[in-house]
Amino acid sequence: MAHGLIITSMVDMFTLVLLFLLMFYDPLYDGSSPVELPNGDVQAKAQGGPTITVTTENIVVNGKPVAAIRDGKLDAAVAMQGRAITALVSSLSPLVPKDGAEPPAVSVECDRRxxxxxxxxxxxxxxxxxxxxxxxxxxxx
Amino acid sequence: MRARNPVGAELDLTPVLSTIVHIIPIALIAVRFVTLHEHRLDSPPLVAEEAPSQQLADEQDKERVVVRILATGFEVRGGDAGESTVPCVAPCAPENYDYEALNVLMVSAHARYPNVRQVVVAPDAGIPYQTIIGVFDAVTETGSSGVRKPLFPEPVLVDGADARPAPTGGP
Structure with missing residues (x-):
């Protein structure tokens, strides 16, 4: 009696692998990220919260650029309040909880350079x- | 006329399987697996206006370990233990700072002050972030990846200009 190869289980497995890979697939990723995170030995896993991303070219809050960096320094056009960056303070202030709850820790994703x-x-x-x-x-x- | 889906016929999955087999290698090439970790800082950076008076700072410095990150290496002040310098092992770049020697100094400082949890990290203006993270790794924990012991788990960042020893007196 002839039987064909039963590949249903393999198709199931491949489908799951494909879905897993598609979840992490970023079509915009071209192999070079604007942020090169430093390597660290710390064991604590990263958590969520408001995110400040600092690249070698600008400062970004939750995906929105707020200040430019030129040659490793803040651009001369960036307005400052003492040591603080005015636009960054303005962008972060609305994210502080209004109900008096303790604000979450800010995640800082900064380029190693x-x-x-x-x-x-x-x-x-x-x-x-x-x-x-x-x-x-x-x-x- | 022949039935389109005769009873008992098996679904031909060969085209589906072929497509998936082609997509998986493409996705595997595109994907990158990165594990993200984090250093936590619960204290805001001190600014000059908030810095304690020299007398108060002197009293606090008795049990305070300060690591200055200079363009030439590390400078460690550990209360009664005086001051130590750790030069770079090669022309100073983030990978050439001697983090292992700093870690050894931190182990001895922790032995002197076992109840102190904070360490002051004071980078100079041009020090890159990679070096600061390297210092955090060296001052917060010691040991291999399998067995790690905490040293000073609460680093405090201070501007290097504010951490220079004051010449004399205070307000």
Missing amino acids: VPWQVLGAVLESASQAGFPRYRFVVAGE
Whole structure:
């Protein structure tokens, strides 16, 4: 009695693998990201929350650029309040919980090449906006 | 006329399988797996206006470990233990700072002050973020990836200009 190969289980498996891969597929990713996260040995897993992304070219809050960086320094046109960046404070302030609840920690995704003078201004801005706690996201091994 | 779907006929999955087999390698090439971790900071960076007076700072410094990140290496002030410098192992770039030597200094500082949880990290203006994270790794934990012991789990970032030893007196 002749029987064909039963491939239903294999199709099921392939379908699941395909769905898993499609979930993580980013068609815009061209192999180069604007942010090169530093490598770190810390074990704590990254969590969610408001995100400040600092590339070598600009500062982005939840996907919206708020300040430009030129040659490793804040652009001369960026308005400052002391050490804080005015536009960054304005962008973060509406995200502070209005019900008096403790604000969540801000996730800082910063390029490894960004100097402290820029990062310090970003942290000072977050602090002035009402986010005194930070999480520095790093790439694990 | 022949029935379109005769009873008992098996669905021909060969084209579907062929398509999936082609898509999976393409998706595997495009996907990248990155595990994200994080360093947590619960204290905002200190600014000059909030810095304590010299007298108060001196009292607090008795049990305070300060790591300055300079363009030439690390400078560690550990209360009564005085000051140590850790030069770069090669022309200073983020990968050439001596994080292992810094970690050894932190282990001895932790042995002196086992109840202290904070360490002050003070980078100079041009220090890149990768170096700051390397210092965080060195001051917060020690040991291999299998067995890790906490050292100073609550690093505090201070601007390097504010962490320079004041010349004399205070307000």
